[in-house]
Amino acid sequence: MPSSSNSSVANIPTDDELFPAVTHQNITNCSFSSWSKAYKSLIPKTKVIRPLPQAFIDYLLQDGIVLPEDEYLTQNSTGGHISDYDDDEDPSPSDEASSSNPTEAFIELHQEIIDTIRDLGGSVMPKLNWSAPRDAAWISTGNTLRCNTPSDIYLLLKSSAYITHDLTEAFDCCNSNDIDGNGGDKGKSTVIQPVEYELVLRKWVNVNPSVEFRCFVKDRQLIGISQRDMSFYDFLPSLESILTKEILAFFETNLKNTFVDPDFVFDVYVPSPHNRVWLIDINPFSLKTDSLLFSWDELLASETAPDFEYKPDENLIDFRVLESEDKINSFSTAQHSENKVPKDVFDAGLTSEGIADLARQWKKMLAKQMEDDSSSDEE
Structure with missing residues (x-):
């Protein structure tokens, strides 16, 4: 399998000619209520x-x-x-x-x-x-x-x-x-x-982020799987074959011919013992969707075969996880770092009244959390 790499295919622009046109309907198709009823047994x-x-x-x-x-x-x-x-x-x-x-x-x-x-x-x-x-x-x-x-x-x-x-x-x-x-x-x-x-x-559900994955589908073929949480988990490489097989089987059985669009991205959760796949979300095959350990250039350049030639094989799926702690900074900065301080919080800090209001809200939340924890312990 290809090792975790963030190299892009040379001279492959992500322009409208290569990127499948994203329509209003494509985005609507990925809205939760548009697909959740069809896959009710697959979601939490x-x-x-x-x-x-x-x-x-x-x-x-x-x-x-x-x-x-x-x-x-x-x-x-x-x-x-x-x-x-x-x-x-x-x-x-x-x-x-x-x-x-x-x-x-x-x-x-x-x-x-x-x-x-x-x-x-x-x-x-x-x-x-x-x-x-x-x-x-x-x-x-x-x-x-x-x-x-x-x-x-x-x-x-x-x-x-x-x-x-x-x-x-x-x-x-x-x-x-x-x-x-x-x-x-x-x-x-x-x-x-x-x-x-x-x-x-x-x-x-207290989800284990190490076994959440993002899966990329092009022309109704699964072309790539990436871990979602950008942290190093030393056990993930050893589970590549098991996880790829389970996710591919899940896709072939449940999504390949049923989701309305041929190009889409879906998120799954595969908790231990890794024999059950939960569908978490479906996203558009679009630049607005984070490609994680892939680049969109690579995904767009991936070749797919006509359906009559296509034989599902987990050994052909590009499965990517971080293989060492040294690789973390090569792929991404801290997740959501651009949003660590929301504008509302920043604005609140501009005035003494805003700071006081924010402090009161925070104190109230902490007190409520302590009360809830105490009640849970008593039960």
């Missing part, structure tokens, strides 16, 4: 909340990080308030704290999120149509995407540049001629529909 337990109210989208795009007092708006099945306050306290909606609560603009969604977290076991991982807020994990108390409350979800979503991109630039990679959603085919009259944004809440 998930709940999709859609459509998201415009008030919530506006909240995510607003400057500043204002989080709700969850106890004010948490309701039980009888409509009564569940509160951590003493019985003699009455945190009514008219209180000053409640009046500044952003969830008043999307109270039904807020309650549905609370119910969904409970139904999925108390902890979830959030994402929107295409992206998870992986670049914002550093801001959570555990440096993960684990969320136990709506406030945890809101903080991650509002701190993520990936989420902002979903909401404002999801189709920025589409062919400039694709004004009608048909790749520039003016003979068709398809009208591009407004995006119906969705909140995807996945049951939290």
Whole structure:
């Protein structure tokens, strides 16, 4: 197998002539709800909340990080308030704290999120149509995407540049001629529909990042597999044959002839004992998708055979992992380093009032996390 290398094929430009035209429909096909029902048995337990109210989208795009007092708006099945306050306290909606609560603009969604977290076991991982807020994990108390409350979800979503991109630039990679959603085919009259944004809440599982992989498909043929987490794991090279065989079989059985587009990228999780593959995400075959241990020049230059000649063989799949710690800096800088300090946090630091607000929110999150951990220990 080719060793981990970041060399590019010489004189292979990644221009429109070589890169498959990316259309509005291609991007839509990769939206979670567009494919998840067809592969329901292959994905972790998930709940999709859609459509998201415009008030919530506006909240995510607003400057500043204002989080709700969850106890004010948490309701039980009888409509009564569940509160951590003493019985003699009455945190009514008219209180000053409640009046500044952003969830008043999307109270039904807020309650549905609370119910969904409970139904999925108390902890979830959030994402929107295409992206998870992986670049914002550093801001959570555990440096993960684990969320136990709506406030945890809101903080991650509002701190993520990936989420902002979903909401404002999801189709920025589409062919400039694709004004009608048909790749520039003016003979068709398809009208591009407004995006119906969705909140995807996945049951939290403590995933081992060493066995997450990104797989590249060109002309319905699996041409490359790359580890996703850019850390060195000394055991991965020895698992190459097992992992490649499992992922190739998974692709051939479940995705090769069923996903609507011939060119796409899919992410999988193959936990020990490495005999079950979970589908995590599907992404467009596009420059906007991180090629990880490959270059897009290499992927575009990969040759594929016609279907009648194609014989699946794990020995022909380009499987790449980091083979030494020395290779780490050759492939990438720290993941999501461009987003380590979200604009909202940076802006908050410009004024003493902003710093104080951020400190209060952080203190509240830490206290909530300690309370949740304590409750879990008691159980």
